[in-house]
Amino acid sequence: MRTGFPLPPGSTIGIFGSGQLGRMLALAAARLGLKTHIFAPTGIDSPAAQVAHSYTDAEYDDLNTVKFFTENCDALTYEFENVPAQTAMFAAECKPLHPSANCLTVAQDRLTEKQFISNEAGVPVAPFEAVENKFDLKRGLRRLGGTGVLKTRRFGYDGKGQVIIRDEAEIEAAWEKLGDYSLILEAFIPFTREVSIVCARGVDGHMAAYPLVENVHQNHILHTSTAPAPRDLGSAKDLAQNIMQALDYVGVMATEFFELEDGSLIVNEIAPRVHNSGHWTQDAGCTDQFEQHIRAVAGWPLGNPNPKHGVVMTNLIGEDVNDWQNLAREENTFLHLYGKKEARSGRKMGHINRIVP
């Protein structure tokens, strides 16, 4: 095994998770002459395992296998935030893990995340209330003005694990649905648009921010990201970087914001990883977010985050992917497919980047 940063070409980056984000990280690492080793329980034909140099198939809480895995890697990262915190902490004792286990712990629990962003980083979020029981929910709802969004603290994504509550009469139904989980109630904030920013921070604390992006969701799933966002808000970069400083973050992180009617921003959530709203960077003429993350994790200097032209990224969800032949024919469109077999409803199968002329 090689030691010391920056990791020289030929070194191996271990990645927890074998979805499309791991796949695109593996492809970016290969471009730089770095190897990747995927750890996941999803089989050799899962998106990242298909293209990585090595693959270990095991459950994330199988620490014996995690130990063996880390012995074959020079540095570690993850492509999703639901790696068990215990696994991350154990792995970090074996080899450098970026972003740190602490970043993961903060980001994988909506309550911890909101508390950290608000209290430690001093960055605004929607008002929120911890909910352990029906009484908490009732009181929280009253405090937030009678409406709110009830969410599971962990494992929610793409709108899963959340219920909107419009008045007290809806408490029973919401509790029926989510009462078995640890919950957070968030104020229902009217916003004018959703924007996000992807930033990287190196091991030396150097930062590189991509421009602000405007996101449109459909059925709670990201549909398009337009980069740069039509109206920039200089403050997004500062807010995101405040959070990253407070976390002593290393790697790429996405920060999602709601823009309120007065033009101010509150953080919706952070993702301690490469992010769907950063896929546009692959075809914008700058260092893409995947290479940027690999550079940070390997202790390399960060690349240039400034795009040469605008891009609109559109996700291919479920059967959208069946249109691949027409998309492949579009003149200024770059097609990215993830190697998933079944185009199930709601499943992210690929994306396209359309260059803005």
Next chain:
Amino acid sequence: MRTGFPLPPGSTIGIFGSGQLGRMLALAAARLGLKTHIFAPTGIDSPAAQVAHSYTDAEYDDLNTVKFFTENCDALTYEFENVPAQTAMFAAECKPLHPSANCLTVAQDRLTEKQFISNEAGVPVAPFEAVENKFDLKRGLRRLGGTGVLKTRRFGYDGKGQVIIRDEAEIEAAWEKLGDYSLILEAFIPFTREVSIVCARGVDGHMAAYPLVENVHQNHILHTSTAPAPRDLGSAKDLAQNIMQALDYVGVMATEFFELEDGSLIVNEIAPRVHNSGHWTQDAGCTDQFEQHIRAVAGWPLGNPNPKHGVVMTNLIGEDVNDWQNLAREENTFLHLYGKKEARSGRKMGHINRIVP
């Protein structure tokens, strides 16, 4: 196995050869959701095998293993022209092979290649003479005006297997060195510069030409390619496409030219594959040559070959690669490394693409 063109995402492209060209083909295929299976005798840690979905380790003339390999692929191609012709013909009987075995046969023998380009495609080449014995050489030298370049007909690359003969007295020494091989004597033509063009041709006969590129060699190895070439010569595209039509070529092909003092072009050689002088396409904002080749081989529509900006590609040869930290720090430079362990003298370790502002 899937059948019929275009091959849908999830199909497998078999590639003979496991060097850097195969590696970059595999990475481009993965982006499109296509799998790759590498066939080579160079081991699982060779550049393409590292990143492909599957790898078969066998000698190129092991036809039993070739048969097994083709059964696991939906279409076939190669990353270098020294695949044995017999292997290519055998493989083509099992699965679609592009470019065809005939293209390979023509291109892997300098004499056949020159005869084809000159006689079948009607495209100018330097005057040449077949050399089977010392008498042929003597007579050929006289016919070409007393000087020439004696080359092996097969397996020459990067200046290997050739000797310049300046007068009859040098015949003995040249024969001593190369007399064991089948040879060709080519006229020694004074030229003002070396240019090349990479073009693609689809299964439907549709063509896509990248702009002309100017190449500078050092020690017989490509050093830089500047794209687009400072002075374009419209004729290069036509000449290259004439050759491709005559070959009924499918895939990406590079045509290398010498530009003579009067501005006319003669073909130096063709490469029936992706080519070092097309690496700049990876960071030029167009469909890159690797994806373009995969598209052609899979029967997909060809992508857009028109760059958004200029690029200078510089090869990293041998110990050049040790400068990777400084290169990674350059603002508008994209670094590509091939995963080779030993930076031996003359070995292509990677390349950089510098964006022209």
